[in-house]
Amino acid sequence: MxxxxxxxxxxxxxxxxxxxxxxxxxxxxxxxxxxxxxxxxxxxxxxxxxxxxxxxxxxxxxxxxxxxxxxxxxxxxxxxxxxxxxxxxxxxxxxxxxxxxxxxxxxxxxxxxSVFDGIICSLGLQMYKFGKTATLTFPSEEYGFYPHSTYFTVLDNLRKGLHTLLLLDLKVEENVFMTVDKAVDVMLLLERLNNKNVFDEETLMIGVARATALDEKVYIGKIGDAREVDLGPPPHSIVIPGILHDVEIEYLSARFGVDKKVLEEWSNRVKTEYLDTQNT
Amino acid sequence: MxxxxxxxxxxxxxxxxxxxxxxxxxxxxxxxxxxxxxxxxxxxxxxxxxxxxxxxxxxxxxxxxxxxxxxxxxxxxxxxxxxxxxxxxxxxxxxxxxxxxxxxxxxxxxxxxSVFDGIICSLGLQMYKFGKTATLTFPSEEYGFYPHSTYFTVLDNLRKGLHTLLLLDLKVEENVFMTVDKAVDVMLLLERLNNKNVFDEETLMIGVARATALDEKVYIGKIGDAREVDLGPPPHSIVIPGILHDVEIEYLSARFGVDKKVLEEWSNRVKTEYLDTQNT
Incomplete structure (x- = not known):
């Protein structure tokens, strides 16, 4: 058995x-x-x-x-x-x-x-406000491989106002892990290759290291500033938020001390810049 | 604390x-x-x-x-x-x-x-092939309330080839639970009201009762036939599958004895009838 x-x-x-x-x-x-x-x-x-x-x-x-x-x-x-x-x-x-x-x-x-449970418990985001989950893998210039589908998953979710959970690549046996700071370059590389205005330096991201662990660390801020962020050992994940609900904004602010304005401004940007308002 | x-x-x-x-x-x-x-x-x-x-x-x-x-x-x-x-x-x-x-x-x-973990463990479906989750609530003709957004969530997911987890309404304190057989009428009511060809009698659904419990029960088949299905006590959930991966088809077939053709035909219908092939 x-x-x-x-x-x-x-x-x-x-x-x-x-x-x-x-x-x-x-x-x-x-x-x-x-x-x-x-x-x-x-x-x-x-x-x-x-x-x-x-x-x-x-x-x-x-x-x-x-x-x-x-x-x-x-x-x-x-x-x-x-x-x-x-x-x-x-x-x-x-x-x-x-x-x-x-x-x-x-x-x-x-x-x-699951990691999804952990992220929900760490961030207080609402599970039914998440769209499809994707993995951000290491690109391989040698083989011409780039995780384009992950880029379009984020775009699809933003168009619906939904959050995206991005799992970050890990090659445990080689001791290679994508961290939040390194993911920035991959995201902006995908932007240059696809050019659909999904990621820029101002995009809001939430980086979570070791979700729910005693030494959990969370970064909430612009992608551009995340290059300087060290959240410690793996595993790391990223959430690209969609439109944030009031309770979500209040919770992130109360728990991580992030300025509500930062969250509200991003939420408004998603509404005005990405949201597909066409009747389905 | x-x-x-x-x-x-x-x-x-x-x-x-x-x-x-x-x-x-x-x-x-x-x-x-x-x-x-x-x-x-x-x-x-x-x-x-x-x-x-x-x-x-x-x-x-x-x-x-x-x-x-x-x-x-x-x-x-x-x-x-x-x-x-x-x-x-x-x-x-x-x-x-x-x-x-x-x-x-x-x-x-x-x-x-979470219930999502349970459904994944019961059905062997791949978590990154799920779109947004929704709850199918009881409509209230008296108050003119119908869960239209749930209907459009399924449509959005099908257009991306994704599975939808539908949580079924429960009013525990009133001892009222939506069951898989009763959900059929709500889904077809939503179809009559919105008329976008999301649900019909032939739509494939997976009904799961008490996911991962010792007396778990699963129904895989047409919506039209689900009216006659009794899966026992709550909680019940439904998955409307999108495009099924080969391993998913093999697993559902091996575990629940469902004919692979049924799954393949549905998968093809999603591909030809719903999939949004427009470049994003």
Whole structure:
């Protein structure tokens, strides 16, 4: 049997009693740490806490080997496969469970808090004011790859007055992480290439590092000023706000001490400059 | 101090160790059960499990009394305010914490799994293929209220090929819940009033009852056939799929035994009938 579950967003805090029941019953426990970063988490301490050995898996194990090692064990006994955040935010995890299903292996997906939950809890933004989420990946000039679709996702959302959550690229195994300050250059590069007036130095952005962690850090301000911002270790995310609701403005102001005028001015800019007022 | 946290989606399963630490330290524990439904959860058993009394709050306590009772206690000691799912999916909870901030009361938001996490884990759909989420509320012919914006949200999402999560209305205190079978009439009523060809009897929908619970039930099929479907007690949600990725089709087929052709045909219909192919 394959049980796939998330450890949440920070340390051992989000580990649930339901997950712990399965950890107790497990014959083998796997953990993958290449799709995301779990601040405040230490595998050795975790292993000690649960009183069981934890086997680390790599991208190669899951993608190139098709999770063969995991599925082999899941045929014989109870396997708990631990991930970070919501276990199904990574397509590769859905594909793994699909292979289990096709091999006739029983499976169970235990939900866990996602980065989206963390951002909502950190910022007090309303979930139904978010449009499509996108990932801002590192461009590769060598291969001629640029994350243009992410640029157009932000534009689409702004036209509807919606917020965009931008997940920032990470290559955990190479120890390479996109941070809020570095994302500025990627955003402005996309602007130069597409020229649709989505990002400029004045665009309002919210940068969040280690959402909901004890050492969470948040930057709210212009993209142009974010180059100088150091929010510390990953993971980082960005929200490009759309039209902000009064409660959202009040909350961001009360929590982060940001001037309400900055938020109101941006909200007005979205209304006048981006909002698609054509009747649908 | 005010600690606001979610209990998750099912029974005690999603209660986290981090939350339990605060429950142990709490002077008073409040629980609100009017913004959502937590299947498999019993307050008395929960109270016994944690070894503390749990005070139930009502919509009136939070909205009309501005959470006065809760904030009064949070001024004196540690208050844990429990909700269902992600604590900030309800605007009323953000407003409560905002009032705490304005009164100079310390606060902490502990994330918890949201209904979106549950739907992702149940269906294996990819989170970045979802557009804006909307709530399908009960229309009120008496007051001339119809959830038109929800209709246009689905249309916007279909034009981008995106999935829409529709949360279904619930009036817990009146014991009134919109179920998947009843939602059909609301969707087709909205179609008659707006006439933009968003919903018809052939539209593909996924109805999910009690996502991730042990007795979870899923319906995948035409809207027209959903009238005859009984998925049992609330909460129910609906997904109107956009263009489905191959892994999504394979997963839905493997997990729920639905014919791949049904999913592929719908995907093609979205592509040909709705997709906005105009360059953005």
């Amino acid at each position: 394959l049980v796939i579950a998330g450890l949440g967003l920070y340390g051992f805090r989000d580990v649930s009693y339901g997950l712990m029941e399965w950890i107790r019953k497990a014959d083998v426990i796997f953990l993958e740490q290449y799709t995301s970063i779990l601040p405040g988490f230490d595998v050795k301490e975790f292993s000690k806490w649960i009183g069981k050995r934890v086997v680390l898996t790599t991208r190669k194990d899951i993608e190139e080997m098709n999770g063969g090692g995991i599925l082999h064990e899941a045929k014989k006994g109870i396997v708990v496969f631990l991930t970070i955040g919501n276990p199904f935010y990574a397509t590769t995890h859905v594909a793994l469970v699909l292979r289990a299903a096709q091999m006739g292996i029983d499976y169970l997906v235990i939900p866990s808090v | 005010l600690v606001i946290a979610g209990l998750g989606l099912y029974g005690f399963r999603d209660v986290s160790y981090g939350l339990m630490e605060w429950i142990r330290k709490a002077d008073v524990i409040f629980l609100e059960q009017y913004t959502s439904i937590l299947p498999g959860f019993d307050v008395k058993e929960f109270s016994k499990w944690i070894g503390k009394r749990v005070v139930l709050t009502t919509r009136k306590d939070i909205e009309e009394m501005n959470g006065g009772g809760i904030l009064h206690e949070a001024k004196k000691g540690i208050v844990v305010f429990l909700t269902i799912g992600n604590p900030f999916y309800a605007t009323t909870h953000v407003a409560l914490v905002l009032r705490a901030a304005q009164m100079g009361i310390d606060y902490l938001v502990i994330p918890s799994v």
